Amino acid sequence: MALVARGLAVARGGVPLLEGVGFALEAGQALVLRGPNGCGKTTLLRVMAGLQPALAGEVTAPPDAIAYAAHADGIKATLSVTENLRFWSDIYGSGGVDAALERMNLRALAGRAAQNLSAGQKRRLGLARLLVTGRPIWVLDEPTVSLDADSVALFGEVMRAHLAGGGMALMATHIDLGLPEALVLDLRPFKARLPEPGSGGFDEAFL
Amino acid sequence: MASIWEYANPLKFMRTTDWLLPVVAWLAVVVTAVGLIWGFFFTPDDFRQGSTVKIIFLHVPSALMAINAWIMMLVASLIWLVRRHHVSALAAKAAAPVGLVMTLIGLITGAVWGQPMWGTWWAWDPRLTSFLILFLFYLGYLALWGAIDDPDTAADLTAVLCLVGSVFALLSRYAAFFWSQGLHQGASLSLAPGTRVDWAYKAPLYISMTGFGLIFLALVLAGTRTEIRARRMKALAARERMA
Amino acid sequence: MRALLIRDLRLALRAGGGFGLGLAFFLILAVLVPLGVGPEPGTLALIAPGVLWVGALLACLLSLDRIFALDFEDGSLDLLATAPVPLEAVVAVKALAHWITTGLPLVLVSPVLGLLLFLPAEAYGWLILSLLLGTPALSVIGGFGAALTVGLKRGGLLLSLLVLPLYIPTLVFGAEVVSRGAQGLSVGTPLALLAGITMGAAAILPFAAALVLRINLR
Numbered sequence: 114m115a116l117v118a119r120g121l122a123v124a125r126g127g128v129p130l131l132e133g134v135g136f137a138l139e140a141g142q143a144l145v146l147r148g149p150n151g152c153g154k155t156t157l158l159r160v161m162a163g164l165q166p167a168l169a170g171e172v173t174a175p176p177d178a179i180a181y182a183a184h185a186d187g188i189k190a191t192l193s194v195t196e197n198l199r200f201w202s203d204i205y206g207s208g209g210v211d212a213a214l215e216r217m218n219l220r221a222l223a224g225r226a227a228q229n230l231s232a233g234q235k236r237r238l239g240l241a242r243l244l245v246t247g248r249p250i251w252v253l254d255e256p257t258v259s260l261d262a263d264s265v266a267l268f269g270e271v272m273r274a275h276l277a278g279g280g281m282a283l284m285a286t287h288i289d290l291g292l293p294e295a296l297v298l299d300l301r302p303f304k305a306r307l308p309e310p311g312s313g314g315f316d317e318a319f320l
Numbered sequence: 321m322a323s324i325w326e327y328a329n330p331l332k333f334m335r336t337t338d339w340l341l342p343v344v345a346w347l348a349v350v351v352t353a354v355g356l357i358w359g360f361f362f363t364p365d366d367f368r369q370g371s372t373v374k375i376i377f378l379h380v381p382s383a384l385m386a387i388n389a390w391i392m393m394l395v396a397s398l399i400w401l402v403r404r405h406h407v408s409a410l411a412a413k414a415a416a417p418v419g420l421v422m423t424l425i426g427l428i429t430g431a432v433w434g435q436p437m438w439g440t441w442w443a444w445d446p447r448l449t450s451f452l453i454l455f456l457f458y459l460g461y462l463a464l465w466g467a468i469d470d471p472d473t474a475a476d477l478t479a480v481l482c483l484v485g486s487v488f489a490l491l492s493r494y495a496a497f498f499w500s501q502g503l504h505q506g507a508s509l510s511l512a513p514g515t516r517v518d519w520a521y522k523a524p525l526y527i528s529m530t531g532f533g534l535i536f537l538a539l540v541l542a543g544t545r546t547e548i549r550a551r552r553m554k555a556l557a558a559r560e561r562m563a
Numbered sequence: 564m565r566a567l568l569i570r571d572l573r574l575a576l577r578a579g580g581g582f583g584l585g586l587a588f589f590l591i592l593a594v595l596v597p598l599g600v601g602p603e604p605g606t607l608a609l610i611a612p613g614v615l616w617v618g619a620l621l622a623c624l625l626s627l628d629r630i631f632a633l634d635f636e637d638g639s640l641d642l643l644a645t646a647p648v649p650l651e652a653v654v655a656v657k658a659l660a661h662w663i664t665t666g667l668p669l670v671l672v673s674p675v676l677g678l679l680l681f682l683p684a685e686a687y688g689w690l691i692l693s694l695l696l697g698t699p700a701l702s703v704i705g706g707f708g709a710a711l712t713v714g715l716k717r718g719g720l721l722l723s724l725l726v727l728p729l730y731i732p733t734l735v736f737g738a739e740v741v742s743r744g745a746q747g748l749s750v751g752t753p754l755a756l757l758a759g760i761t762m763g764a765a766a767i768l769p770f771a772a773a774l775v776l777r778i779n780l781r
Contacts, residue, residue, distance in 0.1 A: 127555075164780055186637070477778060
């Protein structure tokens with residue numbers, strides 16, 4: 114099992130951001146994407162998650178293996194923590210939510226409505242969703258935003274256990290998760306160049 | 321033999337319409353002028369309707385183009401969805417306001433004609449109602465174009481709306497005919513005996529229809545050129561931001 | 564899929580879910596119309612089928628933008644689109660949830676409002692039946708409209724402009740069933756057409772809606 118990207122080019126709003134991005138992830142490996150704001154990390158992750166098409170190149174992944182977590186956690190304010198998680202575990206057809214609650218330290222908050230959680234607690238709930246999906250490849254966009262130091266360490270442990278169990282992770286993050294073994298890919302060299310004027314592309318007049 | 325799809329290339333389209341647009345535009349002016357002047361001044365008054373009948377030379381061509389514009393948008397939307405030619409999506413966008421105005425002209429001339437004939441400006445007649453509904457569909461389509469920033473997203477969404485809207489517009493037309501039997505005469509050019517229009521009217525009417533078709537074509541070509549230039553400007557601005 | 568239905572129903576029923584707003588609107592409309600038109604029973608009975616159908620239509624419209632907008636804002640829609648459920652089914656289930664929380668209550672209270680508008684006794688059965696057959700189409704068509712406008716900041720007004728013309732056939736045939744029923748005429752044709760539109764819309768529009776949702780998400 115492997116997650117492979119070859120010659121990926123991605124665009125946001127019709128403007129090419131990255132081109133020629135390639136990497137391969139084996140079971141147990143994590144890859145951290147780095148690059149300045151706006152360089153296309155989020156767009157690349159959305160392409161990997163299958164939410165938008167790539168301009169060029171291809172992604173090879175095992176079927177039904179990717180779990181995606183974006184900036185927004187998709188938490189419903191009026192549902193309780195358990196209800197929020199149980200919904201996703203039903204959708205993914207995985208087992209119960211107890212283990213996930215336990216591992217993200219949400220046990221004490223289980224019955225509380227999500228609107229009464231702090232930002233960091235909400236983030237933990239969002240990350241607990243990854244555990245109930247039961248999927249091996251995590252595609253994460255800034256997973257540690259608004260987490261305190263303890264929670265970052267907690268998530269680091271969860272991540273390490275996930276990798277040790279043969280999982281994979283592809284993430285964009287600026288914070289060190291305490292994963293020295295993680296591979297790092299700097300996206301700056303892959304910045305898309307504009308096509309030369311007059312190169313005769315079919316829809317050249319538009320770009 | 322060059323493929324017709326070559327004209328879907330914006331550059332090729334611009335180069336071709338550089339000379340084609342003036343030709344079509346002048347042709348449209350001449351043909352419409354001939355049709356309308358002949359129709360207004362050189363046809364006999366109708367024995368029942370008097371000279372009011374002459375508004376037919378505006379009413380029928382505009383109503384025809386109102387429907388044809390939507391059909392053209394439908395075809396262009398399909399081409400965009402299937403073959404992803406930008407010019408096609410932009411042509412659909414350019415056709416919409418023309419179709420909207422044609423619908424409006426059809427409705428207004430209809431009201432002006434209906435007042436002396438039926439004694440009322442408006443009637444909830446199936447034909448009139450269908451046209452009013454078509455007007456609403458044009459409004460919605462244009463509003464959706466205007467509301468979305470990203471041009472490709474806007475093209476995709478409006479194309480799907482055009483497809484779905486066409487189905488519902490047809491259903492609405494059927495519903496309107498089901499709902500009310502009308503005052504409106506049958507299609508003026510139908511072959512049904514009794515309502516047939518004499519050749520003295522038919523000839524200038526056909527010329528007017530051709531003229532309106534040419535006006536539509538000229539406006540759509542001009543509109544598409546404007547849209548292509550707008551896209552080009554957007555692309556250049558984006559290029560500048562990136563550099 | 565059942566999980567999604569249950570979640571949507573739960574969200575609608577809990578505080579802030581907006582459940583009952585459409586119903587209240589429907590009621591207010593049925594009170595306002597006699598106040599505007601006058602208390603003459605004959606007049607009200609004549610316009611009752613149309614008023615009730617237009618009211619149902621507008622009440623449905625009120626809550627349409629909630630079908631996808633909330634899930635879009637909090638990121639659930641992205642997560643649902645990457646989840647192992649077809650987006651077409653997500654759309655269909657969400658339209659169903661919208662119908663259960665909006666359309667079905669309208670059907671249930673419509674006889675009471677018919678009473679306020681002096682709807683002839685023969686028409687009650689047809690009123691309930693036509694609303695029962697027609698309101699699912701309102702939810703499905705509305706779901707398509709909501710999917711079209713989901714990414715827009717102020718999509719609400721645009722949504723009405725897009726969706727109301729699409730409601731015309733349903734409105735015409737639905738109201739026709741009731742008014743023919745009130746006059747004791749045969750209602751077979753409009754009823755069949757109404758059911759046909761609902762089934763056609765339910766069969767095809769979820770695909771169109773899923774298509775435009777994917778476009779809006781990318």
